[in-house]
Amino acid sequence: MNPEKTINPPSGFSVFILAIVLLIAAVFCLSSGLEVIGFILIPVSVIFLLPGIIVVNPNESKVLTLFGKYVGTVKTDGFFWVNPFTVKKKVSLKAFNLNGQQLKVNDSIGNPIEIAAVIVWQIKDTAAAVFAVENYIQYVNIQSEAAVRHLANSFPYDNLEDETAAITLRGGAEQVSAMLEKELNERLDRAGIEVLEARISHLAYAPEIAHSMLQVQQASAIIAARKLIVEGAVGMVEMALNKLSEKNIVELDEERKAAMVSNLLVVLCGDKAVNPVVNTGTLYH
Template structure:
């Protein structure tokens, strides 16, 4: 008795990962049915002509036996569907044609959908590149491009894409900050983040014949325990940036007013009066409340 070593012609069994689609040798099912009917009719006519001689009766019996085996070779393929066919445990090919088809009888046929599908990962709590806990989820759009790999390299590709989506999302979240003005961030650079997530996912699921069409973050927020703190931080940052913008423009306006007074009206203020004028004008421009005029009686 020969011992099965898990190798075939010196190739390890793990080489199934390199399996490629092969075109299945199959025929149009209606043509096969037509050929069977023509053959049966011709044999029947031959039997009548030969007055049911023994040779023709034997041929009729052989044809009946063969005809009883042929139905197992018929199968139906729908639009955007493929059939992966095995014959006694050996992969013999994949059929992409639509309609009624015929191939080797007693073969095992597995249907694989080629339609575009989407998977939503669950909301996960992870740490971003700055160590802040965030909640994140993604929507992945994918399709099968190699039915043979999807059948032979993975038991359940639906759950596989879901698990790999969550793993890739964790890796992505740990590589970028939630928010940043100087570098790529999860919140502000959606296009770059989507491309990176697609690349990570494709490197993980390509081995099972899946192509990632699109992957985008569908949920992104700070974790509940730091959400209020980060909200106040964002508000303080926004207020600070707004004040810098207001002061910068106010100084520019004051400078333009002084230049206009000197150039157009010939008003040349002393340093003290210029300092007082600048101070009063900046207060009027920067103040958040309405300014009240003060009349000097000096």
């Protein structure tokens, strides 16, 4: 594969003016009876001078080949003249946005998920983009889809089913994006393409298991909340018993302590309002 070679051809203004002058001279010669000179000047201007003039816009380039051989790439914007027999292919140097389609794949533990990515890429080597692959835009699309599928297969969606997972697709967004960008750069380097940014734009469970996984998430959240409530309630009960004992407000035997602990835990851990009951008797009757 030919490495990129940047060239700076001469300005095209002088050649353009020369071509116009030759055309005027050819018309004058034809009208003055000098047909031979006129017929010579016209091909020189039309075939050898004007076809070699190129215009390169900002953030664009022209890849030049002459009889099947790579000549070089013009990356400087402006008005130039090159060999008129070269084939000139325009290659954009602007940043491209690829909004990938939603893919249905399995994560590392087999759950079907939907995933999509947004990728920003740019051509850094015009020779590789033109000569190394058939169609660099199609190449980016296919390799990006393959990279996203491989990423989804490498990690679990979250750690509900795999608590040992250090990185998950849902929780490790920054790390996942960095790995996706690295893999894309490795895959697209052959085509002379650099990935500037890669981000997961859509991530969800597949519809057929979304409801079940939502119930799992809700149950996990309820368990975590209950655990926190119980830990807080036990601490408050312990604090209440210690305060009563320190200030000698009331002397409680083991049975009354157990009853008090039971009542406080019901009040603190219940998910509904508690209706107080006044006991006019005694715990022992």
